[in-house]
Amino acid sequence: MDRLLVEKSGPLHGDVTISGAKNAALPILFATLLCGEPLVVNNVPRLRDINTTLALLGRMGVDANWSGDNQVTIDASSLTSHEAPYDLVKTMRASILALGPLVARGGKARVSLPGGCAIGARPVNLHIHGLELMGADIQVEGGYINATAPEGGLRGATIFLDTVSVTGTENLMAAAVLANGKTIIENAAREPEVTDLANFLNSLGAKISGAGTDRIEIEGVKALHGGSYAVLPDRIETGTFLVAAAVSGGDVTCRNTDARLLEPVIAKLQEAGAKVTFADDWIRLDMRARQLKAVSIRTAPHPGFPTDMQAQFTVLNILADGSGKVTETIFENRFMHVPELCRMGADIELEGNTAICHHTDELTGAEVMATDLRASACLVIAGMMAAGQTVVDRIYHLDRGYEAIEKKLGGLGATITRVKA
Ligand SMILES: CC(=O)N[C@H]1[C@@H](OP(=O)(O)OP(=O)(O)OC[C@H]2O[C@@H](n3ccc(=O)[nH]c3=O)[C@H](O)[C@@H]2O)O[C@H](CO)[C@@H](O)[C@@H]1O
Ligand SMILES: C=C(OP(=O)(O)O)C(=O)O
Secondary structure (H helix, E strand, C coil): CEEEEEEECCCCEEEEEECHHHHHHHHHHHHHCCCCEEEEEEEECHHHHHHHHHHHHHCCCEEEEEEEEEEEEEEEECCCCCCEEEHHCCCCCCHHHHHHHHHHHHCCEEECCCCCCEEECCCCHHHHHHHHHHEEEEEECCCEEEECCCCCCECEEEEEECCCHHHHHHHHHHHHHEEEEEEEEECCCCHHHHHHHHHHHCCCCCCEECCCCCCCEEEEECCCCCEECCEEHHHHHHHHHHHHHHHHCEEEEEECCCCHHHHHHHHHHHHHCCEEEEEEEEEEEECCCCCCCCEEEEEEECCCCCCCHHHHHHHHHHEECCCCECCCCCCCCCCCHHHHHHHHHHHHHHHECEEEEECCCCCCCCCCCCCCCCCCHHHHHHCCCCHHHEEEECCHHHHHCCCCHHHHHCCCCCCCCEEEC
């Protein structure tokens, strides 16, 4: 298993180019199952999760391949299988996004249940319930969801989501594109990645309105046509680099990104004392000669503070002056990074779903274990601020969601080496 050796860094300086968003690219790639004509998707990040998705699409008979550094070309004109098997699904929960498109286009789907993961149980009951309201017959057996569309295909329906679910909204929105009649999703997720998926599908002839609000309407169409689309920038990768710049006292400009995607994160960075400036496609954070102050955050669905930035702000707080409370409201077990940070000398008290983070004079390098994607990123940031060397193990988590993170941080002055297993 690959590991990262992270040395203590000085202030980070320079420019870093942000990749396309993993959480937009994944639903977009699965939604290509809806379309029988050729498609090109640009600004796709080179990630383990994307390769898993291409492999899954390949198993279904889709011709899906890299055709450029960050370009994927797809031909899903003939589907030869409607199954997403456990061996691939177990490595990536987002595989559940195959369910809606498969049952909408091919009339049936057999998708392995993704199971829980380090951050929580993460059930998919809302995905299943929504498809049932659209007329699908669903049986869960032997760890698989077996779904069959009714005679004549899925029917439009009004779906109230009990809980705001990002991939739940995306799965149902995608399925509704080829359903007969109108579907309304109430209490829909408003994340920018949901809007990006809607924009992609509309560019192929879908009729979706209201994406980005909590009420999405989809008027079903008979078929989608081919086209090309560029995935939006990764707001979580951007936020991770901004936090790394802030804790190091540096001056970093993130390019190929969009500040409008990061309003809650930028607001907290400014509250923490950072100078943040931005224009259309860049964000600069300047922390030189400024004092870092702890901030309290509470995760919430968009436009609230993103849970995917929670671990990074936990590190920010332990390195800042004062104490800050980090409250996690989305996932029941998303503090696995806390014991690892404490092994590096952090002073954090866990009380239920709140981590109370106190200023720590100096972190010390240690051998730490990455438990999930954002926890891994937070351990890399902590390692750059710790005396001596930090060894981050199990970085396959990191490779799921960050494109060449050690190279990008290296370009800003960090010393991080990947050791191949
Ligand atoms: C690939 C992708 O886009 N992943 C993101 C997506 O995950 P994901 O879409 O899996 O997360 P959800 O928005 O669905 O989860 C939100 C909450 O709803 C619960 N829930 C969800 C579905 C369901 O059927 N029943 C149910 O109870 C979950 O357990 C969780 O407590 O949104 C999360 C919340 O912003 C992010 O952390 C993930 O990075
Ligand atoms: C939790 C995340 O991803 P996933 O839903 O793919 O596990 C994440 O991107 O932080």
